[in-house]
Amino acid sequence: xxxxxxxxxxxxxxxxxxxxxxxxxITLIVLYDIALRFFTDxxxxxxxxxxxxxxxxxxxxxxxxxxxxxxxxxxxxxxRLLSRKKQAAFDIIxxxxxFVPFMWMLLSLGWSFFMRSFSRGETTYGMVSIPVYPIxxxxxxxxxxxxxxxxxxxxxxxxxxxxxxx
Amino acid sequence: xxxxxEMLTLVMFAGLIVGLFMGHPLxxxxxxxxxxxxxxxxxLNVMGTLINNIxxxxxxxxxxVAIPLFVLMARFLNDSGVTGKMFDAMRLLLANLRGGLAxxxxxxxxxxxxxxxxxxxxxxxxxMIALVPMLKYxxxxxxxxxxxxASGCLGILIPPSIMLILxxxxxxxxxxxxxxxxxxxxxxxxxxxALYVLIICYLKPGHGPKVPxxxxxxxxxxxxxxxxxxxxxxxxxxxxxxxxxxxxxxxxATEASAIGVFIAFLLFxxxxxxxxxxxxxxxxxxxxxxxxxxxxxxxxTAFTGVFSRGGGMSVISELVxxxxxxxxxxxxxxxxxxxxxxxxxxWTGIVLLSFPIMLPIVEAMGVDMLxxxxxxxxxxxxxxxxxxxxxxxxxxxxxAPPGVExxxxxxxxxxxxxxxxxxxxxxxxxxxLVTGLPAILLG
Numbered sequence: 001x002x003x004x005x006x007x008x009x010x011x012x013x014x015x016x017x018x019x020x021x022x023x024x025x026i027t028l029i030v031l032y033d034i035a036l037r038f039f040t041d042x043x044x045x046x047x048x049x050x051x052x053x054x055x056x057x058x059x060x061x062x063x064x065x066x067x068x069x070x071x072x073x074x075x076x077x078x079x080r081l082l083s084r085k086k087q088a089a090f091d092i093i094x095x096x097x098x099f100v101p102f103m104w105m106l107l108s109l110g111w112s113f114f115m116r117s118f119s120r121g122e123t124t125y126g127m128v129s130i131p132v133y134p135i136x137x138x139x140x141x142x143x144x145x146x147x148x149x150x151x152x153x154x155x156x157x158x159x160x161x162x163x164x165x166x
Numbered sequence: 167x168x169x170x171x172e173m174l175t176l177v178m179f180a181g182l183i184v185g186l187f188m189g190h191p192l193x194x195x196x197x198x199x200x201x202x203x204x205x206x207x208x209x210l211n212v213m214g215t216l217i218n219n220i221x222x223x224x225x226x227x228x229x230x231v232a233i234p235l236f237v238l239m240a241r242f243l244n245d246s247g248v249t250g251k252m253f254d255a256m257r258l259l260l261a262n263l264r265g266g267l268a269x270x271x272x273x274x275x276x277x278x279x280x281x282x283x284x285x286x287x288x289x290x291x292x293x294m295i296a297l298v299p300m301l302k303y304x305x306x307x308x309x310x311x312x313x314x315x316a317s318g319c320l321g322i323l324i325p326p327s328i329m330l331i332l333x334x335x336x337x338x339x340x341x342x343x344x345x346x347x348x349x350x351x352x353x354x355x356x357x358x359x360a361l362y363v364l365i366i367c368y369l370k371p372g373h374g375p376k377v378p379x380x381x382x383x384x385x386x387x388x389x390x391x392x393x394x395x396x397x398x399x400x401x402x403x404x405x406x407x408x409x410x411x412x413x414x415x416x417x418x419a420t421e422a423s424a425i426g427v428f429i430a431f432l433l434f435x436x437x438x439x440x441x442x443x444x445x446x447x448x449x450x451x452x453x454x455x456x457x458x459x460x461x462x463x464x465x466x467t468a469f470t471g472v473f474s475r476g477g478g479m480s481v482i483s484e485l486v487x488x489x490x491x492x493x494x495x496x497x498x499x500x501x502x503x504x505x506x507x508x509x510x511x512x513w514t515g516i517v518l519l520s521f522p523i524m525l526p527i528v529e530a531m532g533v534d535m536l537x538x539x540x541x542x543x544x545x546x547x548x549x550x551x552x553x554x555x556x557x558x559x560x561x562x563x564x565x566a567p568p569g570v571e572x573x574x575x576x577x578x579x580x581x582x583x584x585x586x587x588x589x590x591x592x593x594x595x596x597x598x599l600v601t602g603l604p605a606i607l608l609g
Contacts, residue, residue, distance in 0.1 A: 012283065016453075017450070019453070020446075020449045020450045020451075020453040021446070021449050022451055023234050023235075023238055023449055023451055023453055023456070024238075025192045026231065026234065026235070027235055027238065027424050027427045027428070030231070030235070030423075030424035031419060031424050031425070031428060033421070034417065034421050034424065034425070048228065051228065051420075052225075052226055052227065052228050052231065055225070055227075055230070055231045055234065056221075056224070056226060057225075058226030058234065058453065058456070059224075059225075059234070059453075059456050059457045059460035059461070060457075060460075060464075062226065062453045062454070062457035063457045063461050065453075065454070065457070066454055066457040066458055066461065067191070069454065069456045071455070071457065072191035072192070072193055072194075072458055072462075073191065073192045073193070073458060073462060073512050073514070073515070074186075074190060074191045074192060075186045075187060075189060075192070075510060075511075075555050076189045077187075077554045077555055078187050078188075078189065079188070079189030087189075088188075090188050090189060091189075091190075093188065094185065094188045094189070094190035094194075094195075095190070095194075095204075097185070097191070097192050097198060098185050098190055098195050098197070098198025098199065099194045099198060100198075101197075101198050101201035101202060102194055102197030102198045102200070102201055102465070102468070104201070104524050105197070105200075105201045105213055105216070105468070106197075106217075108480075109213055109214065109216065109217040110217060113218075113221070122190055129488045135225070135226075136221065138225075139217065139220070139225075145339065158315060165503075166423060
């Protein structure tokens with residue numbers, strides 16, 4: 001069990017470290033767009049759409065890495081007062097009641113959202129037609145990664161419960 | 167099941183509260199309650215629109231691109247190390263003043279606020295460089311901690327600020343107008359904190375003694391002038407570059423933020439350690455902050471989507487409009503709700519939950535939208551400071567030396583929360599403090 005949790009951690013660590021530099025690429029594209037408009041009086045044909053797409057992909061795909069490193073906002077005033085065993089139990093219940101339905105929704109609807117776009121070969125309406133389906137598929141991929149990380153967290157919580165009992 | 171709108175409102179907010187206090191991440195609580203609410207109320211078929219909303223509101227949104235970029239700008243500025251040197255220069259400049267160190271904290275925080283807009287970063291940095299010297303020079307513990315926390319929070323109010331960008335994207339007000347509208351109230355709060363520090367140190371000299379004359383004598387006036395030019399001017403250039411480009415209409419908020427990243431990166435290359443590793447860690451840190459904010463937005467989009475389809479919005483709006491006191495009563499009630507929510511939630515959750523519910527009410531009452539949004543922004547200053555869940559408290563506790571307890575911090579925020587409430591009253595009595603500057607700048 002522990003090996004699975006560790007593998008998930010590693011996967012999301014590696015993936016997050018690859019995705020994070022996208023933020024620098026977004027900056028460069030926006031700067032390129034400004035420079036182009038400034039020097040040639042004509043904005044880029046693709047920068048606006050690509051910027052939005054990279055932004056959407058960046059924060060969605062970083063979400064699992066964020067969960068791995070506990071950056072997502074939570075109110076731990078009560079949790080902090082509890083014993084480790086109760087904390088673990090609260091974690092498991094929380095993930096079952098809230099996290100699982102939400103991820104199920106993102107996965108099932110995210111998939112049909114992607115397929116609808118993919119089967120139509122949907123593109124952007126700008127000067128250059130850029131396919132939209134890869135960015136729509138990001139929702140499904142991001143949800144899958146977040147779900148995996150959630151599984152790792154629950155595995156650890158179960159182990160915590162067992163250790164406390166032993 | 168098909169719950170009535172009233173029951174659905176109750177169920178969804180009860181679910182939200184239960185999930186939050188269980189310590190589950192806010193983004194997932196919001197999303198989970200959305201699915202449960204959809205099952206219990208309007209039915210699962212409303213969820214089809216949720217993905218469209220998530221994609222449209224959060225991912226396919228050019229204005230929000232400014233959020234990661236301003237975060238990145240702040241991190242680069244932080245890594246440049248200019249902050250600490252700026253603090254030293256200002257401290258020596260104000261050495262002969264009672265409460266000079268506390269005043270330095272306010273001034274440097276306001277400058278930082280205009281460049282970074284990240285509360286956590288400002289408070290952690292000021293906590294590290296200012297709190298220990300203040301305690302060492304015999305400053306009152308509560309005054310020191312309070313002034314660091316309250317001034318640090320100005321980062322989210324004084325433009326450029328990621329909160330204002332998010333607010334603009336959720337309201338009919340433009341980013342430029344909102345930045346201009348929040349500038350005067352933000353600076354006004356800074357001045358109020360400064361006056362408070364000066365008055366209390368004048369009345370109780372023990373609260374904030376002067377810097378010893380020998381220490382001031384170590385740096386000549388000439389050297390001090392050089393220090394001021396070297397370390398105070400560059401951040402000022404950053405502020406002028408970003409806000410100037412935005413207010414003159416040269417650049418959109420997103421473009422201004424990219425320019426800001428560029429200038430901050432230059433500062434990092436001049437004053438920072440220029441290491442690739444530092445750079446990479448900065449990208450990672452900025453990405454973490456971005457996904458933290460944006461994932462709450464994803465969850466909140468799902469929550470409010472189900473809530474409004476289930477008729478919950480009209481339930482809340484009828485409740486608010488039934489308040490005695492007409493428009494004034496309703497406005498006070500809404501701002502008070504924001505204040506109460508601030509004790510438990512952070513600004514992201516509050517803005518994303520309250521705006522879709524409150525703004526239609528505000529519009530129906532014919533109240534100036536820009537004014538109301540800025541009022542919410544000012545009230546949200548308290549959300550960082552009010553226990554039990556005030557970010558500023560945790561940030562400062564994280565870097566505070568031993569001997570500064572969380573209870574000290576609770577006491578420290580009281581006068582500053584009172585000052586924020588006073589500022590709200592002033593802004594309500596003189597609305598031109600908010601609407602004046604946007605009218606001049608943007609016509």
